[in-house]
Amino acid sequence: MALFRRDSLVTRQLLRLVLLHAAWEVGSGQVRYSVPEESKHGTFVGRLAQDLGLEVAELVSRLFRMVSEGRRDYFEVNLQTGVLFVNSRIDREELCGQSPLCAIDLEVIVDKPLRVFHVEVEIKDINDNAPVFPIDELNLFILESRLPGSRFPLEGASDADIGANSLLTYKLSPNEYFTLDVQMRNDHNTLAELVLKKSLDREETSVQNLLLTANDGGKPELAGTVQLMITVLDVNDNAPTFNQSVYEVTVLENAANGTLVMKLNATDLDEGTNKNISYSFGNFVPPSAKAMFNINSDTGEIRVKGNLDYENAHLYEIRVDAQDKGHQPMTGQCRILLHIIDVNDNAPVLAVTSLSLPVPEDAPPGTVVALLSVSDRDSGDNGKVTCSISPNVPFKLVSTFKNYHSLVLAEAVDRERVSEYNIVVTARDEGAPSLSATSSILVPIADVNDNAPAFLQPLYTVFVKENNPPGAHLFTVSASDPDLKENAFVSYSVLESSVRDKPLSSYISVHSESGHIYALQPFDYEELQVLQFQVSARDAGFPSLCGNVTLQLFILDENDNAPAVSPPPSGRGSPVTELVPLSAGAGHVVGKIRAVDADSGYNAWLCYEVQEPRTAGPFRVGLYSGEISTTRALEQADGPSQTLVIVVKDHGEPAMSATATVSVSLVESPRAVKWDSRQTGGSKGPLVDMNVSLIIAICSVSSLFVLVIIVYVGLRCHPGPEVMYGSGKPSEVGSWSYCQRQSRNLCVGEGIAKNDLMVFSPNFPHSSENGEGGKGQILTPNVSGQLIEFPLVLVLW
Structure with missing residues (x-):
């Protein structure tokens, strides 16, 4: 070991x-x-x-x-x-x-x-536990009439240790009245007794304070003590008595401290000091009662000591001892029943026991939002409570059963109008004066997808120049949704349709999140002037809602087409020979060059001129008409044939051009004039019409032209608005203003007395049904401000 x-x-x-x-x-x-x-x-x-x-x-x-x-x-x-x-x-x-x-x-x-x-x-085992007595102070009451040798058993101490550490010895503090007798019992436990060795004299010593000490056998030894409070009692044979054994009294719960509850009176049949009575609460009076009341030991008055509360205790049972002051005190008892009367000193208590939040904005009336319980600790009318809520809210209180209410939805709500409600619930009792309590319930309204995305306007007009690069940003659409979260998350898409037998998705696309609209391919004004389509904005709610907007995309023209010389009707691509008689005089019409430009406006305004004026000989070309005529009488010296190269240019920036080669043969009798026309870049040009055709055309419209001149001169003299109407495309507005100014000019050909009437026409949409595109036209306003359209004629005088 x-x-x-x-x-x-x-x-x-x-x-x-x-x-x-x-x-x-x-x-x-x-x-x-x-x-x-x-x-x-x-x-x-x-x-x-x-x-x-x-x-x-x-x-x-x-x-x-x-x-x-x-x-x-x-x-x-x-x-x-x-x-x-x-x-x-x-x-x-x-x-x-x-x-x-x-x-x-x-x-x-x-x-x-x-x-x-x-x-x-x-x-x-070690000696780590000291002896312990059951109590710290022992009260002994011994009559002064007890004889010496009387024994009074004492409760011994205990030690948790074992062996020598638990062997106890006892010792009594020195005194003249008592000794200590300790005996070992058969169970090895000790029995300690207090032995009276001298008669007690209460008048000499009424109380003995002794100290009993227990020591164990450990090293070092430990000790425990108990205080012996020995009271010497006077001999007395009559106990005090009350006039009744049970008293019943009432007191308000809000009674102030010091309020008299009742006064007790006990009597004692003894004489002298043995009849003097002292009042006290009995040993079995609970601490709660002693905290609320006190008793005057001399007078027997019971007064309020603490704060009475009916809700904590409405009845107190108090036992009062009346002890005389004889040599041997005797005690009489009575029982007091103190009833507490309730006053309205407690406000109602509101408690929210259940909440169903947030409330969906599509919740039907009658939906339960919250469960409330109300209580009042008072009794009677003081504890009866009524509840109400703040006005002007779409909610109401419904009483379900005792002390419980339901807050329910009274009418439909709209989150976009009011996102939350602060509901104040008031509970009021029926006491006098009444007390109340309030509680606030914040009721948020949950969003549902009940609003479709909306655009600021139903139609947007967008202008874009043709020949734009693929992927160019055209426009941005934006729709707003007053809902929340995914119900307000908007995605954009184009409603698919067909444009010129092609799907719309081949022309444009829209970014689903940003709403940016991009061009997928270059636009060509000559093929497409207006592109109208719809963009849909759809939210991410369930079920999703959508809104549409219409976009009108107007294509603006650029000078991207060179003039094209039209072939003669009879040529069909094969050479045609026309003979010019030598007898032709000055001003004789040889033919006319017809050219068109696929562009519009200023970009389609064409002019004609000889490429090499020095080699033109006796011929000239009208600057804006394209008509080839003689400048003087033909002579033998001019040779048997003449070749003219005519340049056709537009007024775009930069200008584009085409050329036409004209071969003229001089004969004694009329013959066909051979045209050999080709565009810049290798395309074939037109042949000049026969002079006979031109003369017939001029005669057929001469009378109509005279009427046009009369109307035109009249309008010039009469002030009024001049409005130019094009093909309805806003992209041509700038070109029309220029054309309007230029359409009234008369151009004089290369220093010759003969004048040409220059007429400009914007480029209207071309189609095979409309005949030759780009033919000259005169648009003249009439007296009502409208425009009258006349076919182009060439007048020579």
């Missing part, structure tokens, strides 16, 4: 004895150790591995483990050293109580091979 303490030294002889004893235990298959209780953590117990014959280096590899049945881990083994040490505090009294032998059994297990060792650790 080994005993180790942190504050002591172990002698060599004791160590040898311990080692010999441990070796004997290993040999017997069991190891026993001992350790004092209350040893600190880490206290050495024994070299367990060495005592069991195990190698310390093999503890880990052999899976060394220790098991304690039904105990805490009081001990632990250091696997590096094999030492058993204290792991946690050990209290022998808690572990084994009063048992003389206290030991902890441990099982040590190792593998390879499997072996089991039994280890027993005895817990040694």
Whole structure:
């Protein structure tokens, strides 16, 4: 057996004895150790591995483990050293109580091979518990008439330790009236008695204060004490009496401190001091009553002491002792029933027991929003409560059952109009004066997808120049949705349709999130002037809602088409020979070049001129008419044939042009004139019409032209608005203003007396049904401001 303490030294002889004893235990298959209780953590117990014959280096590899049945881990083994040490505090009294032998059994297990060792650790008792008496003060009442030798048993002390540490001895403080007699009983417990050794004299000493001390046998010894309060009683044979055994009184719960409740009066038949009475609360009066009331020991008046509360206690039962002052005090008792009367001193209490929030804005009327409970600790009318809510809210209170109300939806709500309501619930009792309580309930309204995305206007007009790059940003649409979260998340798409037998999606696209509209391909004004489509804005709610907007995309013209010379009607691409008689005089019309430009406005305004004026000989070309005529009478010296190269240019920026080659043969009799026209870039040009055709055309419209001149001169003299109407495309407005100014100019041809009437016409949409596109026209306003359209004629004079 080994005993180790942190504050002591172990002698060599004791160590040898311990080692010999441990070796004997290993040999017997069991190891026993001992350790004092209350040893600190880490206290050495024994070299367990060495005592069991195990190698310390093999503890880990052999899976060394220790098991304690039904105990805490009081001990632990250091696997590096094999030492058993204290792991946690050990209290022998808690572990084994009063048992003389206290030991902890441990099982040590190792593998390879499997072996089991039994280890027993005895817990040694130390003197860590002092003797304890059941009470700190003992009151003894002894009549002064008791004789010497009278015995008064005393309650002994107890010690939680065992052995010598629990052997108790008693000692009484020195006095002249009492001695202490201690006897050992058969159960080895002691019986202490107080023995009166001298007659008591109450008038000389009425109270004896003695100290009883109990010492245990430990080293060092511990002691416990009890105060003996000995009261000497006077002899008395009559107890005080009350006029009735039970009293019933009432008092308001809001009675102020010091309020008189009642006055008691007891009588005693004794004489002298034995009839003087002292009043007090009995021993069985609860502390709650003593906290609320006090009693005057001399007069017997009971007054309010604390704050009475009907809701905490509405009845107090108090026992009052009336004790006389005789030599042997005697006591009389009565019982008082104090009834507390309720006043309205408690406001109602509101509690929200259940909430169903938020409230969907599509919730039907009658939907329960919250459950409320109301209570009032008062009674009667003071505890009757009525509830109401703030006005002008779409909610109402419905009483479900006693003290419970439901807050329900009274009418439809709209989150976009009011997103939340702060409802004030008021509870008021029927007391006088009444008390009330309020509680606020914040009711948020949950969004539902009841609003479709909306655009600021139903129609947008967008202008874009033709030949735009693919992917160019055209416009941005934006729709707003007053809903929340996904109900307000808007995505954009184009409503698919067909444009010129092509799907709309091949022309434009819209970004689903930003609403940016992009061109997927270059636009060509000559193919498409207006693109009208719809964009849909759809939210992400369920079910989703959508709104549409219409976009009108107007294509603006650019000068991207060169003039094209039209072939003669009779040529059909093959050469046609026209002969010019030598007898032709000045002003003789040889032919006319017809050219068109696919552009519009200023970009389609064409002019004609000879490429090399010096080589033109006796011929000229009208600057804006394209008519080829003679400038003088033909002569033999002019040669048998003449070749003219005519340049046709538009007025775009930069200007584009085409050329036409005209071959004229001079003959004695009329012949066909051969045209060889080709555009710049290698295309074939037109042949000049026969002069006969021109003369017939001029004669057919000469009368109509005279009418046009008359109307035109009249309008020039009469002031009024001049309005130019084009093909209805806003992209041509700038060109029309210029054309209006230019359409009134008369151009004089290269210094010759003969004049040409220049007429400009904007490019109207072309189609095979409309005949030749780009033919000259005159638009003249009439007296009502409208425009009259006349076919182009060439007038020579």
